[in-house]
Amino acid sequence: MKRSLSLLMLVALLTALLAACGGAPATNPTITPAKPSTEAPTVAATTGVTGTTTVSETGTVTETGTVTGTTTVTATGELTATGELTATGELTATGELTATGELTATGELTATGTVSETGELTATGELTATEALTTTAAEPISDYIKALAAKITPEIATALGTVKIASQTPLSGDQAALGTGIRNGAELAVGEVAAALKLAGVKVELAPFDDQAKPEVGSANAKNIVSTPEVLCVVGHLNSGVALASLPDYKNANLPMVSPANTNPNITEGGYNVAFRVVGRDDVQGTVGEQFARDKLAVKSVYIIHDTTSYGQGVAEFFRQAAEKDGIKVLGFEGTEEKSDFSAILTPIQAANPDLIYFGGLYPQAGPLFRQARDRGITAKFLGPDGLDSPDLAKLAGDAVEGMNYTSVAAPVSQFPKAAEFATDYETAYKGPATPFAAQSYDSANLCASAILTAAVEAKGKPTRAQVLAALKSLPNLSGITGDYKFNTKGDPETATYFVLQANTKDWNANTLVERLAIPAPTSK
């Protein structure tokens, strides 16, 4: 009882924060024409139903999009929404009330029938359901771990002894700031897990390793980690290149790796079978960018340029595929290794006059390109993937990139409402704000711990690494501080969050979050 109450409060907090941040994105922005409220007993709409005052139906409301009423949503029959269902006033259904997305009512929530909900369920007022109230929202990962801790019998605890979770990130060198943040995030999570398991008599420790952002060091560390029998799971790495060098060793030992930061598609597509991640993938960013360009920038034509690397060209190819599918005119698709003089590329662009220039690549190339484009009087908007996410872009391109958008797989900790507590904990413990990927690392370590405990409970003793791997694959949908995570067969999260940010050339850290999109993992490469 206590647990569900705290869950409700947490969710309420999230919703309030979401609303403050500009609201959850609507899946379908279309507004349907006003509908007769008395004649039709049944309303079925495939788009969104939005009413600024009241949405009231005497019959059944079935809705595959979003239902929003700022005051009251009432249906005397059934009320079903596969998207979000929100009412700031009362929300009443005399029949069944079903929402597969979020269900929120800041006023009363009443249903005389069943309330079933696969997403989140929030009501700040009264919540009345005369029949069953089912909700299958993702369980918070800390609750999941606590529930497992209760199942650890003394026999299991003795068999387990000391459990270690290793972390592999750069702790020295020029990427040490990010790497240390990941180590710290994992350390916080392991500390909390250890506290939860103290009563049961199980010791949980973090074994941090420094991969120096070098593939050869990562691989050498991996051999070391694999030969330590207490280590049952790895949190890491920061760099995809280092992870790819270490994965063969993990694979040979069936040791699962949960990555808080690696976005290269090959991490999960490389057939290692032990790699998991809580972030999105590079290749999906092209699709995310295209969706943003179409919906928000309203572009009709695009000129795509890439840097011929697997990252840049990969992202650009996905952008092109999505653009061609959705009817954005692709005026050109050019790859170039040129670093400084882009005149030969810009001349055809000037003639083609696109609405948007999409650049798949990194900032050292993008800076001069964007700058020279503006110098030539090209007015097209710019867009690109997270390879552009560097203050150096602003330095190189100056005001040419002011206000431009780029997509990313990672957002600052402040963008995750549920991570507020983590952010304060982190500041207290490490005397500084949480770095990017630290919160993701906290979730990664918790997922590792969940899998180890699940496997221990099932094995009724110390699980093998293969059992932990299997448990990680079959974990239920768990709610971490940076999102809900359930892994698909490859190891990608079933739904990953992607971000669209807007550049601020004066202060890159003040870049604003424009949009957040939940995109399912690609089914095939």
Place this chain on the structure above:
Amino acid sequence: MAADVTPPTSAHAGRRSVWELLRTIFGPVGQLLLFIVGSAAVLGLIVVLLALVQSSARPDLLTRVLAILPQVIIDGLVRGFLFSTIALGYTMVYGVLEFINFAHGEIFMVGGVVGAAVGLFLNNTGLLAGMHWLVFVVVVVGAGMLVSGTLAVTVERIAYRPLRGAPRLVPLISAIGVSLVLQDLTRLIMTSTPLGFNARYNTPDFGKPLTLFSMPIGDRAVPVILSPKALIFIVASTLMLIGLNYLVNATRLGKAIRATAQDMPTASLMGINVNQIVALTFLIGGAMGGAAGALFGLNVGAVNPYMGFIPGLKAFTAAVLGGIGNITGAMVGGIVLGFLEAFVASYLSLFTSGAFSGAAYADIAAFSILILILIFRPSGLLGETTTQKV
């Protein structure tokens, strides 16, 4: 010295000096202009013909080709002058020492980095905003020439002079080593100063690009633009060519350089300080490279420690294409290569309906044409017509 002992020759030269001087200085410029117009016309004609051949299948192709043609020619010209100014350094050193100074691309890069450093310094001291553009250009080019010229002479003294007389491959390897050392030394300096690895090239306001005229395409017009920075680049390169021609062909110092190039031991016997002349050659070549670097950085807006490699390689190709050892040849080779690249990069995608990315295949196409030219003219475009080296 040799000229002093033969007064009649001097007197003879003095009488026809005005005509001779003008011819030796501006003759190569005229030759260069001929090649610019010639290559632009030939390549323009080829793309128009290609468009006409395909016109039955794609009627709008010809308008699209013509709409960007003037701009492509301007792009090619700017690119060509870049290769030309760098190629001068290669060709001068080759003329005198018969050795390819592979570190020359890095000398060019250092010029750009020095220019960026000057720009950053002026920006930080607040002098940049109110500065006249011409003053700025003179300052950065001067600084670039000074540092790069000195660096080239130092490199010659340290890495090449001790190896003179060694088998020809030895200084070549030394040059490759110098190239790597200079790259990483510059990287070290840049990353430990406020410049950073990718340095922005701060400049005063050069104003809006000049719109020369507009080409109609469908219902709108594509402007043909020439940025003030590109114009400065072209003017400065032309001035450098004229100055270099004057120096080499019309002064006593130039005569000494030519004598050293023809036969080093004999020149030495005639009282020419060969070491000094070789150092001078490196100074001039390095200063030209430095000026090119400073102007190129100005034109593109950013520099990094590895930006000299590819332009250096292409300038070397341009020098070979023009006939290595020949100053006018280096300029001509650079222009032809620049045009080839610009045309292929801008038109390949258009002619193949997007199947081939022009920018990605520009090098392949341009270099294939180069191979063809060199098969039929192994000594380069101007290699046969001029016997004189340097």
